[in-house]
Structures are given as C-alpha cells and as structure tokens.
Amino acid sequence: MRRDVFQAIADPTRREIIGMLAHKSLNLNNVADQFTISRPAISKHIKILTECGLVTITQQGRERYCHADFGKLKQVADWTARYQKFWTSKLDALGAFLETDKKQDQQK
Amino acid sequence: MRRDVFQAIADPTRREIIGMLAHKSLNLNNVADQFTISRPAISKHIKILTECGLVTITQQGRERYCHADFGKLKQVADWTARYQKFWTSKLDALGAFLETDKKQDQQK
DNA sequence: AATTTGCGTAACCAATCGGTTACTTATATA
DNA sequence: TATATAAGTAACCGATTGGTTACGCAAATT
The missing domain is CATH 1.10.10.10 (Winged helix-like DNA-binding domain superfamily/Winged helix DNA-binding domain)
Structure with missing residues (x-):
C-alpha cells in the first residue's frame, strides 16, 4: 500500500x-x-x-x-526547505519586508 | 485552540x-x-x-x-534535520555502515 | 511433547476528518 | 434602499484514525 x-x-x-x-x-x-x-x-x-x-x-x-x-524524510525536508528563507538568517528582514510590501500592494 | x-x-x-x-x-x-x-x-x-x-x-x-x-515550519525542519545525516552527503556510506553494524550487533 | 513467546489480524469502538448544503450576517455596490 | 458579495457556522455525512480485546499461529524454550 x-x-x-x-x-x-x-x-x-x-x-x-x-x-x-x-x-x-x-x-x-x-x-x-x-x-x-x-x-x-x-x-x-x-x-x-x-x-x-x-x-x-x-x-x-x-x-x-x-x-x-x-x-x-528528505521529501519532508525538501518541502520545508522551500520556505526556509522566510525564517532563517539575514534574509529574515528582507523576507519580512517583501511580505509586507506584497500585502500592501494587493490590499490597496 | x-x-x-x-x-x-x-x-x-x-x-x-x-x-x-x-x-x-x-x-x-x-x-x-x-x-x-x-x-x-x-x-x-x-x-x-x-x-x-x-x-x-x-x-x-x-x-x-x-x-x-x-x-x-521550523519545528518540522528541525525534526527532519535530526536525521538528515542519514541521507545526505558523504556521510551516507558511513551512516549506512554504522546502521548495518548496529543491526548485526543486536540481532546476534 | 507441552508451554511460552513474538507478533499478525479480525472485530469492534468512539472520535476525528474532510467534505457537503443551507443559512446568516456584515460590508459594498447599484 | 435594494441587491450582491465575502465569509463564518451549523448540521449532517461517510470514511478514516487510533485505540481496544480476543484469537491464532509459528518459533523457541522447558
């Protein structure tokens, strides 16, 4: 199965x-x-x-x-890795900024 | 909830x-x-x-x-990362070997 | 040979899941 | 003001989940 x-x-x-x-x-x-x-x-x-x-x-x-x-388990790791940039390292601030930017853009 | x-x-x-x-x-x-x-x-x-x-x-x-x-999602990534050594890089062979070794040891 | 041990499986159960339709409420729009 | 739209929620449904007890069978032990 x-x-x-x-x-x-x-x-x-x-x-x-x-x-x-x-x-x-x-x-x-x-x-x-x-x-x-x-x-x-x-x-x-x-x-x-x-x-x-x-x-x-x-x-x-x-x-x-x-x-x-x-x-x-690699399958799971790969899936989460796709979003890893949103919570790790120096990209955090940039990621947060882009998210905010995106939201404002579309909620206009 | x-x-x-x-x-x-x-x-x-x-x-x-x-x-x-x-x-x-x-x-x-x-x-x-x-x-x-x-x-x-x-x-x-x-x-x-x-x-x-x-x-x-x-x-x-x-x-x-x-x-x-x-x-x-970090929670998931962290959990899978604990086992990552078993499927990635050059450690694969070593990991496999240790596993086999362990099995033989206990199934004796 | 009789007994114990390891483990699969069937039958059953209550709770949860993932979906539906029908209804309601609040906000926008004509 | 009347109507259309966004979305929550209740009631319901069948299937799946995670557990149980009871049983059977093959391998190991006595």
Whole structure:
C-alpha cells in the first residue's frame, strides 16, 4: 500500500518510534515496551511506517526487527526547505519586508 | 485552540494552500477559487492553519486576507534535520555502515 | 511433547476528518 | 434602499484514525 510520508509523521507516537529506531533497531515488542498503549496498536503504527518506507523489517526467527529508513524524510525536508528563507538568517528582514510590501500592494 | 503543525501539514490541500500563500497573500474566496472543493471546506482548512500559526488573517472590510507565516515550519525542519545525516552527503556510506553494524550487533 | 513467546489480524469502538448544503450576517455596490 | 458579495457556522455525512480485546499461529524454550 502506498502511503504519504507527511501523513505518517503526523502522529506523535509514530514520530517517537522513529526517534527510538534512529538510536537503535528494535523488535516489535521492544518498541511496544516503551509505550503505554497496547502491542497491536504499535504493530499498526509500524505497519504504517513500513508502508511509506520510513521503517524496514528484517525477520529474525520469530522476531521482527524494525529499522528506521530516513530516505523518505528528505521529501519532508525538501518541502520545508522551500520556505526556509522566510525564517532563517539575514534574509529574515528582507523576507519580512517583501511580505509586507506584497500585502500592501494587493490590499490597496 | 492549540494545533500540531505536523498534523496540519499532513493534508495535501493544506500544503497546497501554504504554497499558494507563499507566492501571494490572498483572501479566502481567492484561495477557494483555485480548488474544486467548496468554499466552506477551504474555510475549515484555513482555520486549522491559523490555529497552528501557519497562516495569519488580516481583516480588510468584508474580506479576510490570508498570509503564510512560516515560523512554525521550523519545528518540522528541525525534526527532519535530526536525521538528515542519514541521507545526505558523504556521510551516507558511513551512516549506512554504522546502521548495518548496529543491526548485526543486536540481532546476534 | 507441552508451554511460552513474538507478533499478525479480525472485530469492534468512539472520535476525528474532510467534505457537503443551507443559512446568516456584515460590508459594498447599484 | 435594494441587491450582491465575502465569509463564518451549523448540521449532517461517510470514511478514516487510533485505540481496544480476543484469537491464532509459528518459533523457541522447558
């Protein structure tokens, strides 16, 4: 199934899972142990994360190890980067000015 | 109302609205004209965007001009940046190696 | 061989989402 | 003053979300 990565990272639990897996790959129960919600709930979150490519699974006997795969996060980073000039560095003042200018222009 | 910016940008229509407003501030009907969905639907999207600070409104007579405010996008950029080393530059190979190494280590 | 463990999945649930139409109010315009 | 326009909002709808409990099955352990 195809999944939107933006929608996948919208859930705070899933973002937490990604953060955990970035530090260390874990099997599903190990992940679930870190949360108060049930194992099946975590299983569903992991499924969503694999469906959009943010997590990969390697079966090891009866255990399934979850690894974070950050490639798809580039999509998010690229999107935000398009607007980065509006909040960073010396361009801040210029950006603010242009915005104001634009507004005045059109609200005339 | 407090809103999560990650959840706000999860919807593709809202991301499109942000993209439009980045180019030019618009009143609500002008935004709605660019989409096939109804004006009230757009009104709801704009409301969500204002609730998380991604859009600000300036009333101008009976019109409400919507301006993109990208400050909150920094939150998203910062989050993705934490994992950026996993997909960019020459560190790719090293990152991949460390990941593999880590996996082997724990799956032993 | 019997039991424990890891995990998927089905069935269900309440809440939220993204959309609609219908109505209302306030501001501009003819 | 009558009419047109901009936009919020309520009521409603079906689909999706995020959670649960209960069950089943395969792999590991005793």
